[in-house]
Amino acid sequence: MITGVGKAVEDSNRRLLRARDAMDRRYAEPLDVPTLARIAHVSPAHFIRTFRATFGETPHRYLQRRRVERAMFLLRSGERSVTDICMDVGFSSLGTFSRVFRDIVGEPPSVYRQRGPLPAVPTCFAMRWARPSSFGEAPGE
Incomplete structure (x- = not known):
C-alpha cells in the first residue's frame, strides 16, 4: 500500500520522467528549463532541484x-562535417559544441572521429560502451 508521501514521490518521479523522455525524444530542439518544467507540471526552480536530486545532474x-x-x-558513422553534426544535435555554436564534447568525452570531436567507424556489433552494445557518463569516468568503464 502506498502512503501519501509515497504517492507524492511516485507522482513527482512520473512527472520528471515525462520531462526526461521529452529531452530524449526532442534533444535536437531548443529546450529550456521553463518548457521542461511545464511538461513536468512544476515550477522551473522546483524542476531543477528535483531533477538533480533524482537523476544526479541538472536538466x-x-x-x-x-x-x-x-x-x-x-561522428563515427558517416562523413558529415562536425559543424553539420553540431547543428543537427541541437547546438547553435560550434565552439560550445566542441567545448562541451571535450568536457564530456575527454577529447575534441575531430579526434574522436579519427577512431574510425563503429564496430560491427549490435548498436545497443556499441552505444552503451561509448555512452558518456555523468560521473566523470571514461566511456566503457
Whole structure:
C-alpha cells in the first residue's frame, strides 16, 4: 500500500520522467528549463532541484550529454562535417559544441572521429560502451 508521501514521490518521479523522455525524444530542439518544467507540471526552480536530486545532474547537463551521445554516433558513422553534426544535435555554436564534447568525452570531436567507424556489433552494445557518463569516468568503464 502506498502512503501519501509515497504517492507524492511516485507522482513527482512520473512527472520528471515525462520531462526526461521529452529531452530524449526532442534533444535536437531548443529546450529550456521553463518548457521542461511545464511538461513536468512544476515550477522551473522546483524542476531543477528535483531533477538533480533524482537523476544526479541538472536538466541542462543531461540534455547536453544526450546531444553529445548522439553526436558521438554520428561522428563515427558517416562523413558529415562536425559543424553539420553540431547543428543537427541541437547546438547553435560550434565552439560550445566542441567545448562541451571535450568536457564530456575527454577529447575534441575531430579526434574522436579519427577512431574510425563503429564496430560491427549490435548498436545497443556499441552505444552503451561509448555512452558518456555523468560521473566523470571514461566511456566503457
